[in-house]
Amino acid sequence: MAWLIILLLCIANSSARFLDVTSRSKPEVEERLFTLLLRLQVEEFYDTLLVYGEDCVFHSLSRRLNASTVLASSGSTKFDWDFSSLTLILSCSPEEEKEANYRTLIKLQRNRRLVYLRGNNQPDAVCERYSHREQYNIALLRDDFDKSGSIYACRHFEDPNFEEVSLSDNTPIYIEQLRNMHGRPIKTVPDLLSPRSMLYPDPKSGDKKMTGYVANVINTFAEKVNATLQLQILNKKSIVREILKMTEEEQLDIGATLKSSLGSTFLETASYPYILTSYCLMVQVPEKLPYSLVYAVIVDRRVLGIIFIVFCIFSMLLIYSQKMSWKDLSLANILLNDKSLRGLLGQSFPFPLNANKHLRLIVSLVCFASIMLTTMYEAYLNSYFTNPPSKPGIHSFGDIGKNEKKIAIPLIEVNALIQHNNSYFQEIQNDNIVVIDSMPECNELRDAFNLSFNYVVTGDRWSAYAEQQTLFKEPVYYYARDLCFSRLIFLSVPLRPHLPYRHLFEDHMMRQQEFGLVSYWRSHSFFDMVRLGLTPLKDLSHPKAYTPSLLLEDVSWILKIYLAAIMISVVCFILEIGVNKWKCWRELRNHNQ
Template sequence: MVGLAVLLLCLGGTRSQFLDVTVQREKDFTEALSELLIQLHQGENYDTLLIYGEDCVFHSVSRSLAVPTVLVSSGSTDFDWGFNSQTLLLSCGPGEEREVNYRTLIKLQRNRRLIYLPKDTAPSSVCESYSQKEQYNVAMVREDFETTQKIYACRSFTQPNIQEIYLMENESIFIENFRNFHGKPIMAMADLVAPRSMVYLDKKTRERKLTGFVANLMNNFAQKINATLRFETLSFNVTFRDIVRKVKNDELDIGIFLEATVLTNGLDTASYPFLLTNYCLMLPVPAKMPFNRVYGIIVDRLVLVIMLVLFCLLSLLLIYSPKGSWRKLDLANIFLNDITLRGLLGQSFPFPPNASKHLKIIFCILCFASIMITTMYDAYLQSFFTNPPTDHEIRTFKDIGKYHQKIAIPEIEMTSLIITNNSQFGEINKEDLFVIDGWREYLTLRDTLNISYGYIVTEDRWSVFAEQQKLFKKPIFYFAKDLCFSRQLFMSIPLRKYLPYRHLFEDHMMRQQEFGMVKYWKSHSFFDMVRLGITPLKDLSPPTVLDASLLLQDISWILKIYLAAMVISIFCFLFEVLAARIGNHNLTT
């Protein structure tokens, strides 16, 4: 019995020592893990903790840190959490993070992850599992971390995909994996709509390459991150919506074309707005006004009223001034005053002998007024004969039907405007639209600058047309800024939803804008199109037919007015003769 008691005492002591060692090891592991998290926090790697899984060592460690902590024991959140970008994710095991909320997944995709790794789990398999979910900033620790001080960090684009880091070596645990692709491809598709993206064959490498202000952005980005841009192009019988569909189905990384943000559902599959533009009509320059209508437009109504008032005032002064009386005041002497009429028309008129000073001043005023009037209208007439003003200009959407202007539009654009309930488009009558089934056919028609139609165009595309028309004898189209379907239209580049290097691309995009590279590419778009044979370097304006001299129809209105004045004068003369005879007859009787 004594021996049995001694044996039990020895076993109890051994067990207590074993428990003490286990507790001490757990304490050492907790302290080592706390030091690791404090070191990460000092490096500004996080300001919030998000712990996935049930009770584990991370829960006890988080209590000793003065950092806001969110516990997700079920492995997934039911809400769209607004996590800070500096959140550190802690997982009690490789399979504890089972997030299903896609908005939360997007927000947490870039965040750093620290995982507690069981003994029987290989770190490389965990990296492979997380890379399939496109979560790359992953590090792992084992239960022997307090003695080994070893951290396993996942590394993309390297073989093997795991790196062992020792805490005392001051080596970065979390890095930006996508700053160097090591030649890995970026899957893209271009719509080949000039001047945004244009394809050409490199003479040296005999490879197809892209240029254009959107394509150049992608080329520079691929070069910056040491990636290969592997692109497809749209075939003739499909539309740019096929790019959007492939991006949404994760078949493409990036679409090399621009999409209006009003047609996207948020920015899940679109980048930060790349371009701000206006979406307006490009209309043919109206024809010049015929010469026979020039005579009518040079006489402004207000100026004509002022001239009639001046005529009446000068007539009244000429009636009163010679004898200082109103005896000869009547309507005929006011409105048909011979001296005033001839004086204002710049013709000679009789000057009375021994005229008073007041009368001389009136004649000076009359002569000065005649010089001003005749000089002004002669200048107007010669200017308008040299370069007549336009016949009519479309200023509102209702004027499109009023002046019978046809607007060419692709069916896909018309559908988009109807879906977005565009109020400006609703003002255009369907009879004034020329709907084209294929958008490629529409672009071909628009690029020919057919003046039979007006076209819908963005302001960045119009800048190329404006540059092209500088080669013409006269411009044939103008950008109607008053006739816009959308002002300040944001255009974005399609990106797939879980693109892990989205932040790098958007940062590159904004830097290119800031440095003026996009503006430079856009300014050279026309010359790039000429160099690639997309736009001809020739004058597409219709030839100008110059008449050798004025025709009879050009002065038809003047002849009609002259004939009407002669008829009125004859009737007035006959009326005066008849009145004089009647008066003489009454005197004799």
């Protein structure tokens, strides 16, 4: 019994000493940890603490810090918390963070995390676990933190994947690791829609690479963050739709295409707007009027009515001024006045020798009117023969049915316009629209300037068409700015949901815009297409053969009118002779009776 009592006293004494050491060491751990949290607040300010886990040293420290605290004892936030970017996450152990709220995961993906290591948890395994979650701002604390005076900071793209940082040094604990990805692949798929993204073989390695004003921003970003591009080539008809689907399903990191604001309102899979543009009709330039119709164009109905009124007035004045009387005034003499008609046409007519001053004045007015009339129509005729006017064009969506050309539009864009209930699109009759399932097929027709259809096009794509048409003898299409489905469309680059380097990519994208590189790439789009053999450097306007002189068919219409007038004159002459002879024969017969 004595030995047993002595043994119990020794155990009690040892336990008391251990408790005394623990009670003395706990304040030291809290003080060192409190100093660390203050240092982290100085390096990057935080106003909210999110603590995962139950009953650890972080709970008592949260009361001493001037920051709001959210305790997630179960390891997950049950409510949809609207956390800000100024939130520091504290985990009592790696296993305590069991966040299941999707929105919270996305908002807290880039936030700094301080994890307390217990037991046999190794830093490399813990860093690997967070790397799979794509959470990179991780720092780890061991139980002997107060003695070692150092913590472990995860460095996910290095080997080993963590670094021991001494708190006595000025070495930053959290760094932007994604600025140097050490060759990590970025998965992307080009849409092969020139000039957005185009493929070409590398002359040195022979590998496929992409270029274009969308592909270039991805290429330069990969170079900036020291990453490699992992290209996938799709040979499908609906390649844009497939890229958007793969991006939403997290099979791609960045899609080398553009996502319109008309297509979706899901902003988590779209970057900051890359290009602001319009979405209008690409309408065929109206054909020139044939020379045979020029004579009809220069005779305006209102002007012709005024000339007819002036002709009647001159006829009445000529009839009155000859004898200073209205005695010979009749409808036939007014409408068939030979002197007034020939005078207005600039031809000579008999003039009496003993004409009075009133007749001379009227004739002078007729002469002046004939000079003005013939000069005006001769100027019209010469100018229209030199450059004939165009046929009536399309000025509203309701006029599309009057035009022979239908509008070719891809199915994906039709669905987007219907989904957004576009009022302009509803004005077009279904019979005037040709829906093409494959977007590349529709773009091939448009790129070849197929004259069978009109097309829809964005303003950024039209700039390349405008540059190409400078090589044509005559422009084929024009950008109808008064026929736009939308005058302001945001075109964004599709991104994978909760992409960890989204902020770096968007910052890089806006810097390219600021430096003018995007404008430069867009202005050289056509020449890049020619260099890659995607667009021929030739005239696609199908110009007509030049004729140095008028042909007989060009004046056929006016010759037919002239022939009809001659026939009418001959008939009138025959009728006049016949009527006079019939009158003479009738008078002779009455005289004989």
